[in-house]
Amino acid sequence: MTELEAFIKQDITDKQDTAESPSFRILHNGDSALTVIFDEQVSDGLSLKIIALRKVLKTIFSNKLTDIIPAYQSLTLIFNLDRCSKQDSTPNTLRKVINVQIAGLDTKSIERKSRIVKIPVCYHYDVAPDLESFCKFTKLTLKQVIELHTMPKYRVNMLGFLPGFFYLSGLDKKLYMPRKSTPSLNVEAGSVGIGNNQTGVYPVDSPGGWQIIGKTPTNLFEPTNSTDKFLVNPFDQVQFEPISLKEFTKLVEGDNDSSQKQDAK
Amino acid sequence: MSLTFLKPGLQTSIQDLGRSGKMHLGINQSGAMDSLSLKLANWLVGNSLNSPCLEITLMGPTIKFKVSTSIAVCGAEFDIYHNGDLVFNDETIQVCKGDILEFDKLRSGARAYLAIAGKLKCEKLFGSYSTHLMANFGGYQGRQIKTGDKIKVKDPRLIDVKILDKQLKLKYLGNYLIRFTDSIESNFFDSDAFHQFASNEYKISADSNRMGLRLVGQPISTRKSEQIMSSGLVPGTIQIPSSGLPIIAGVDGQTIGGYPRIGSVISADLPLLGQLKANDKIKWQYIEMNSARKFLSHKTEMIQALLK
Numbered sequence: 120m121t122e123l124e125a126f127i128k129q130d131i132t133d134k135q136d137t138a139e140s141p142s143f144r145i146l147h148n149g150d151s152a153l154t155v156i157f158d159e160q161v162s163d164g165l166s167l168k169i170i171a172l173r174k175v176l177k178t179i180f181s182n183k184l185t186d187i188i189p190a191y192q193s194l195t196l197i198f199n200l201d202r203c204s205k206q207d208s209t210p211n212t213l214r215k216v217i218n219v220q221i222a223g224l225d226t227k228s229i230e231r232k233s234r235i236v237k238i239p240v241c242y243h244y245d246v247a248p249d250l251e252s253f254c255k256f257t258k259l260t261l262k263q264v265i266e267l268h269t270m271p272k273y274r275v276n277m278l279g280f281l282p283g284f285f286y287l288s289g290l291d292k293k294l295y296m297p298r299k300s301t302p303s304l305n306v307e308a309g310s311v312g313i314g315n316n317q318t319g320v321y322p323v324d325s326p327g328g329w330q331i332i333g334k335t336p337t338n339l340f341e342p343t344n345s346t347d348k349f350l351v352n353p354f355d356q357v358q359f360e361p362i363s364l365k366e367f368t369k370l371v372e373g374d375n376d377s378s379q380k381q382d383a384k
Numbered sequence: 385m386s387l388t389f390l391k392p393g394l395q396t397s398i399q400d401l402g403r404s405g406k407m408h409l410g411i412n413q414s415g416a417m418d419s420l421s422l423k424l425a426n427w428l429v430g431n432s433l434n435s436p437c438l439e440i441t442l443m444g445p446t447i448k449f450k451v452s453t454s455i456a457v458c459g460a461e462f463d464i465y466h467n468g469d470l471v472f473n474d475e476t477i478q479v480c481k482g483d484i485l486e487f488d489k490l491r492s493g494a495r496a497y498l499a500i501a502g503k504l505k506c507e508k509l510f511g512s513y514s515t516h517l518m519a520n521f522g523g524y525q526g527r528q529i530k531t532g533d534k535i536k537v538k539d540p541r542l543i544d545v546k547i548l549d550k551q552l553k554l555k556y557l558g559n560y561l562i563r564f565t566d567s568i569e570s571n572f573f574d575s576d577a578f579h580q581f582a583s584n585e586y587k588i589s590a591d592s593n594r595m596g597l598r599l600v601g602q603p604i605s606t607r608k609s610e611q612i613m614s615s616g617l618v619p620g621t622i623q624i625p626s627s628g629l630p631i632i633a634g635v636d637g638q639t640i641g642g643y644p645r646i647g648s649v650i651s652a653d654l655p656l657l658g659q660l661k662a663n664d665k666i667k668w669q670y671i672e673m674n675s676a677r678k679f680l681s682h683k684t685e686m687i688q689a690l691l692k
Contacts, residue, residue, distance in 0.1 A: 146566075146568045147565070147566045147567065147568075147673055148567055148568050148615075148616065148618060148621070148645075148648065149565065149566075149567055149618050149620055149621060149647075149648030149649070149650075149651070150565050150648070150650050150651050150673060150676035150677050150680065151618065151651050152616070152618045154568050154615055154616060156568075156613075156615070161613075173408070185404035185405065186404055186405055186406070186407040186408070186616075187407075187408065188407045188408050188615075188616030188639060188640070189408060190613070190614055190615040190616060190640055191613055191614060191615075192613045192615070193613065193615040193616070194616075195615055195616025195618075197404075197407070197616070197618055199404075200651065200677065200680060200681075201684065205677075277408075277640065278408060278409050278410040278639075279407075279408075279410045279614075279616075279638060279639040279640030280410060280638050280639065280640055281410055281518065281519065281638075282409065282410045282411045282516070282518075282519045283409065283410055284410050285410075286614075286640075322410075322519075323518065323519045323520070325518060340519060342509055342516075342519065342520075342521035342522075342526070343509075344509060344510060346406070346409060346510075349409055353408070
């Protein structure tokens with residue numbers, strides 16, 4: 120009997136099982152997915168809990184899941200219905216599993232593995248089309264914008280939207296600016312943007328509505344079969360480091376040189 | 385042994401059944417928008433059902449074969465000419481070295497799947513050959529096909545002709561009833577809004593693609609006071625942005641969504657989304673969760689039985 124089957128067979132009659140547990144809710148997300156929503160404010164503690172729980176559920180449900188997606192306050196399990204019995208993918212089964220697992224989550228190892236990833240950013244009008252209007256809107260000087268944006272260690276709460284795009288928390292309130300009312304058709308890879316209370320980097324060329332205030336020469340998404348190549352993982356921290364236009368150009372050219380050398384092999 | 389594209393078509397790309405297990409890194413599933421037609425085409429040429437095919441959208445390509453092999457087309461119906469003679473969907477077609485296959489007028493549906501007996505030489509990344517059109521990886525050079533592109537075919541073979549069972553020959557009439565069930569924020573809509581959504585007729589907007597199908601019709605009102613937190617988004621999810629006009633997430637959709645979700649297309653009906661095109665009309669039918677899953681298992685069983 121697998122661990123999951125043991126949970127399904129468990130005849131838990133206490134009220135926890137019939138009433139929604141106070142700390143989380145489980146909702147259907149279409150007929151092939153369930154989303155666990157935690158009724159807590161976004162915090163490092165909550166992110167830790169979600170990422171640790173993700174790891175445990177991934178093991179327990181194993182090949183019955185196709186994907187399991189962490190977000191700020193939720194965890195979404197997508198089931199491979201061809202491999203699931205009727206019981207495997209019900210909110211009831213998932214609730215039983217979480218109720219048992221949630222107390223003993225190993226958050227320490229995730230904290231230990233968390234890295235601080237430094238990303239060089241050039242804050243210059245030549246590479247940041249919205250920098251001028253951003254300074255005007257926020258009534259800050261360029262120097263202040265750079266200081267406020269490079270000061271915090273931002274927490275990576277989740278990845279999504281585009282391959283390698285990370286959602287960060289910790290942006291200074293003075294840097295809040297709404298998204299553009301009409302998104303730009305093409306934002307270049309490496310562009311560093313701000314949209315309302317969020318900041319992030321476009322890993323690949325894409326349409327986008329954020330205000331672009333800088334650009335990094337670092338390649339955030341290299342398609343390769345090894346997922347270790349992802350620069351940033353959930354619960355890592357990101358810090359932006361200011362570089363000059365000259366350094367930026369040098370780094371971009373250096374990158375091109377090395378990729379040309381690889382091509383030549 | 386290869387295929388050469390004399391004309392590329394509007395958006396022709398290599399797709400299989402897509403990737404899984406990488407959504408937490410922002411890598412969406414990609415793959416065929418109509419997964420059923422891809423499987424059927426592969427079956428007709430004796431490939432494994434998950435083999436990469438060419439997904440052909442609205443305007444088809446013209447292809448010169450430098451290989452003798454069996455091929456098949458399923459899904460959208462085009463006038464297809466093989467060396468000038470009409471050939472048809474849903475049955476094995478034998479092509480010889482030097483033959484030309486031309487996709488002409490689109491008769492119904494939106495996406496056709498061309499399967500080739502053998503292996504298309506293309507890039508497998510994160511467990512799938514599918515082209516990720518936005519991040520440019522997988523498939524043929526990570527992009528859609530252009531004029532002059534040449535795809536090599538390994539182990540081509542001519543097999544006995546197979547014909548699909550009548551029950552699997554689908555007609556796309558441009559007027560559909562699509563079934564949906566609950567999603568995370570279904571309760572976020574009051575009963576008037578929900579009823580309005582379920583009883584409206586919508587048209588597919590021309591501004592639709594593999595990322596999402598946009599619907600045109602009566603806007604749905606959302607309760608503005610409640611904040612939505614972004615969370616995992618699955619293909620088929622029906623989101624209501626502030627305009628009130630629904631967007632159905634496609635296989636290239638974002639992995640995280642932030643608009644309220646009124647419902648989700650049931651899994652059994654997902655392949656149909658790949659055949660919707662501008663000005664097609666759709667109506668909705670609400671289905672309970674248990675029934676939604678039953679429809680899927682019945683469908684899966686039926687297809688398995690017919691593809692024996």
